[in-house]
Amino acid sequence: MLTIGILLFSCLFFYFIGYRFYAGKLDSELIQPSDKKVTPAVEQNDGVDYVPSKPLVLFGHNFASIAGAGPVIGPIIAMHHFGWAITLVWILLGNVFIGAVHDYLTLMVSVRNRGSSIADIAETTMGYRAKAVFAVFLVLAMLLVIAVFGVVAAKTLIAQPEMVFPTFAIIPVSVILGWCIYKKNLNLQIVSAVAVLTVILNIYIGFQIPVPIPEEGVLGLSPLIFWFVILMIYAGVASVLPVQTLLQPRDYLSTFILFGSMALAISALLWVGPELNTPAWRGVMSEGQGPVWPMLFVLVACGAVSGFHSLVAGGTTSKQLATETQGKIISYGGMLTEGVVAVVTVLLVGGGLYWVAPEGGGIDMTTLGFRETLQSGGWILAFGNGFGNIVHQMLPILSFTFASMIAVLALNTFVLTTLDTAVRITRFLVQESLGDKIPVFKNKFVVTVTVVFVAYLIGATDGWQKIWPIFGATNQLIAAVALFVVATWLMAVKKPTQYVLYPAILMVITTIGALGWQAWRFFTAPEPNMFLGVIAVILIGLAVFVGNEGMQALRGKREIEISTTEIPSRAE
Numbered sequence: 001m002l003t004i005g006i007l008l009f010s011c012l013f014f015y016f017i018g019y020r021f022y023a024g025k026l027d028s029e030l031i032q033p034s035d036k037k038v039t040p041a042v043e044q045n046d047g048v049d050y051v052p053s054k055p056l057v058l059f060g061h062n063f064a065s066i067a068g069a070g071p072v073i074g075p076i077i078a079m080h081h082f083g084w085a086i087t088l089v090w091i092l093l094g095n096v097f098i099g100a101v102h103d104y105l106t107l108m109v110s111v112r113n114r115g116s117s118i119a120d121i122a123e124t125t126m127g128y129r130a131k132a133v134f135a136v137f138l139v140l141a142m143l144l145v146i147a148v149f150g151v152v153a154a155k156t157l158i159a160q161p162e163m164v165f166p167t168f169a170i171i172p173v174s175v176i177l178g179w180c181i182y183k184k185n186l187n188l189q190i191v192s193a194v195a196v197l198t199v200i201l202n203i204y205i206g207f208q209i210p211v212p213i214p215e216e217g218v219l220g221l222s223p224l225i226f227w228f229v230i231l232m233i234y235a236g237v238a239s240v241l242p243v244q245t246l247l248q249p250r251d252y253l254s255t256f257i258l259f260g261s262m263a264l265a266i267s268a269l270l271w272v273g274p275e276l277n278t279p280a281w282r283g284v285m286s287e288g289q290g291p292v293w294p295m296l297f298v299l300v301a302c303g304a305v306s307g308f309h310s311l312v313a314g315g316t317t318s319k320q321l322a323t324e325t326q327g328k329i330i331s332y333g334g335m336l337t338e339g340v341v342a343v344v345t346v347l348l349v350g351g352g353l354y355w356v357a358p359e360g361g362g363i364d365m366t367t368l369g370f371r372e373t374l375q376s377g378g379w380i381l382a383f384g385n386g387f388g389n390i391v392h393q394m395l396p397i398l399s400f401t402f403a404s405m406i407a408v409l410a411l412n413t414f415v416l417t418t419l420d421t422a423v424r425i426t427r428f429l430v431q432e433s434l435g436d437k438i439p440v441f442k443n444k445f446v447v448t449v450t451v452v453f454v455a456y457l458i459g460a461t462d463g464w465q466k467i468w469p470i471f472g473a474t475n476q477l478i479a480a481v482a483l484f485v486v487a488t489w490l491m492a493v494k495k496p497t498q499y500v501l502y503p504a505i506l507m508v509i510t511t512i513g514a515l516g517w518q519a520w521r522f523f524t525a526p527e528p529n530m531f532l533g534v535i536a537v538i539l540i541g542l543a544v545f546v547g548n549e550g551m552q553a554l555r556g557k558r559e560i561e562i563s564t565t566e567i568p569s570r571a572e
Contacts, residue, residue, distance in 0.1 A: 130550075431444070
């Protein structure tokens with residue numbers, strides 16, 4: 001009954017406190033959305049990047065892009081180190097009062113500034129220095145995201161060859177879906193149903209026709225590098241196609257996959273009502289991660305607040321929003337939905353896996369042991385096995401293995417979604433930052449090839465592993481910067497700033513705390529990691545710089561002139 005109570009309370013909290021109350025206050029006091037205002041998607045419609053979209057389709061794109069595997073990975077790691085109770089508390093509070101606020105306001109500020117990225121707007125609100133530092137930092141962070149997600153997806157395809165066909169088959173299905181929606185204007189519900197049924201059929205085909213890669217590799221490439229190259233090529237091509245050709249319909253279809261798997265998971269949780277078999281609280285200090293503050297906030301990341309979301313908001317979503325009044329459900333509602341995914345993840349893993357073997361035995365701990373599963377297969381296996389156990393109990397007709405693979409496919413699909421969205425956003429950032437100074441970087445094909453190649457070098461050489469331990473903190477730093485940018489913009493247009501200023505200060509302090517703790521561990525370890533320690537110190541300096549620049553602007557020490565019509569987007 002505890003599991004059912006937590007699930008119902010969380011959903012009601014997200015809807016009533018978050019969407020109805022807090023998002024309503026943001027609308028009435030800050031945004032005042034109006035459908036009489038022309039959005040960038042309509043005003044700058046170019047048929048490629050700026051394209052007004054159907055609300056349901058855009059919700060799918062935005063949600064698929066921001067979710068990825070983040071709301072699954074973070075909560076599992078956090079509950080492992082600190083317990084499920086404190087993890088759930090931060091997911092609920094962080095999501096409603098910081099994460100969803102961050103997502104919605106960065107979207108609307110971008111919309112009010114012709115679809116410009118948050119980095120471009122930072123130049124106007126916080127000065128060129130802040131914009132330059134922020135842009136460089138964002139590009140480096142995005143390259144790391146592309147490399148890591150590419151490697152993760154490649155490893156999944158190697159470990160589960162049954163997923164190769166359904167993972168890639170969704171591409172032609174999505175293209176046909178987009179053609180039916182935009183070219184033929186066919187009934188959205190009917191074509192969506194056909195597409196979803198086709199995806200389900202593809203899962204069955206994948207089990208019948210697995211695509212393993214021999215250990216010796218293909219074309220002189222190892223299995224990992226082979227799939228990594230394929231994924232990089234896919235991401236590059238997908239990122240330059242018109243959004244209505246692949247991106248919109250694929251993300252829309254991907255949402256059905258996740259929503260379908262989550263609906264199955266929620267139904268199973270309500271039907272089975274499992275006990276939570278993992279600790280609710282593991283203490284203020286984790287041997288592996290450190291103190292609950294600030295490390296819990298960094299570990300949960302996307303389930304509560306993520307700076308990456310501001311890049312999606314200003315990079316793609318703002319360029320597809322048909323009317324302003326659709327922004328709240330697409331962005332604030334999208335983040336609340338991600339919070340639901342995070343809560344369900346905690347309950348599935350906490351209820352479907354075991355911290356210790358139950359009395360009487362009968363449980364294979366190598367498969368259903370929480371720590372054992374994490375050690376042998378990582379977070380993907382932990383989520384898949386927890387999902388599979390609970391769903392199998394509700395529907396014995398679905399084998400544990402098949403049910404687990406449904407969960408893995410959902411994760412895989414969203415990893416790919418994040419991959420090509422990240423390439424498109426990085427291209428926008430490079431064009432905006434360098435296009436005026438270096439004309440060749442105005443060309444989207446040149447920039448895309450460059451981005452994909454650099455990301456390949458990072459991923460193929462395992463260079464990302466040297467930086468990844470501190471990436472969680474950098475993601476929160478991006479969120480803090482974005483919130484400061486929104487705060488300065490609100491001040492300039494004479495709107496209250498407290499809704500974003502206090503969260504921005506909290507995130508800057510938390511980031512500095514997390515990076516400080518990590519730097520101390522890197523420098524004082526039995527085998528000191530000087531490289532990571534120095535990077536952590538540099539990021540601390542960046543956090544202090546961002547906080548200082550933002551506070552100076554808010555105190556009126558820097559002139560800010562805002563026009564809602566005169567900030568051009570230089571992405572072409």
